[in-house]
Amino acid sequence: MITTIIFDIGRVLITYDWTKFLEKDFHDAESVAVLRDAFFGHGLWNELDRGVIPEEELIRQLAVYAPGREDQIREFIHTFAAQFEQMPYSKQWIRDLKKRGFAVYFLSNYSHQAINANREVLDFIPLMDGGVFSCDVGLIKPEPEIYQLLCSKYGLKMEECVFIDDKQANTDAAKALGMQAITFRGYEEAIRELEGMDLRRTMRD
Incomplete structure (x- = not known):
């Protein structure tokens, strides 16, 4: 019972729609595609949810998959949750x-x-x-x-x-x-x- x-x-x-959040923050399709892959294509976001990776280390690792976009990565990490x-x-x-x-x-x-x-x-x-x-x-x-x-x-x-x-x-x-x-x-x-x-x-x- x-x-x-x-x-x-x-x-x-x-x-909770990551694609919409990315599209709202970054209006060009290339940025959305690159950042979506960086955030969710390699398992790194899971480590943030797990609470085991410091924010700056996460940004550094994400930037490997989105070179030159550290500022965009940092911006999204700081603003995405406010859209829930x-x-x-x-x-x-x-x-x-x-x-x-x-x-x-x-x-x-x-x-x-x-x-x-x-x-x-x-x-x-x-x-x-x-x-x-x-x-x-x-x-x-x-x-x-x-x-x-x-x-x-x-x-x-x-x-x-x-x-x-x-x-x-x-x-x-x-x-x-x-x-x-x-x-x-x-x-x-x-x-x-x-x-x-x-x-x-x-x-x-």
């Missing part, structure tokens, strides 16, 4: 789940820089029972250890949890550990999938 809902944050509870927006349904969804008796947690790949820039956007977190940011524990999804750490920290039973994430690899990892999982494609669809599960409380009164 499901007693606990665990949310990813990006693209589930807040907007909270989904209109986020707080009410959490409140509804809590009202029905579910425990609600988060598990998110998130950098220290993004947390510091996003405190207002993340103001739904106090409504939750707890959670884990990747940068605080040196682990990232879909590594099994980060799911296990969350459950160990809060005494959660894998088989009683539903994990909601927009990435198939992350939901597959949750399922492999014994959780139920929903690959998020939209709020209404996620609600329908939850309603089809063995929930401790009904989703609608």
Whole structure:
């Protein structure tokens, strides 16, 4: 029986579209293409989410893939998180789940820089029972250890949890550990999938 809902944050509870962020900051197609490859084509951004690489070292390594663009790289690192927006349904969804008796947690790949820039956007977190940011524990999804750490920290039973994430690899990892999982494609669809599960409380009164 499901007693606990665990949310990813990006693209589930807040907007998170790197290409749009790059296009907003850098208006020429060449810059967008080069910087997108540098940031997301070589695994370096994962190390920022893991919280293990200093910012200046990250910039130096990214510049290997985007020569002469150190200033653009630094600018994006300092401004990207300010473009996040909270989904209109986020707080009410959490409140509804809590009202029905579910425990609600988060598990998110998130950098220290993004947390510091996003405190207002993340103001739904106090409504939750707890959670884990990747940068605080040196682990990232879909590594099994980060799911296990969350459950160990809060005494959660894998088989009683539903994990909601927009990435198939992350939901597959949750399922492999014994959780139920929903690959998020939209709020209404996620609600329908939850309603089809063995929930401790009904989703609608």
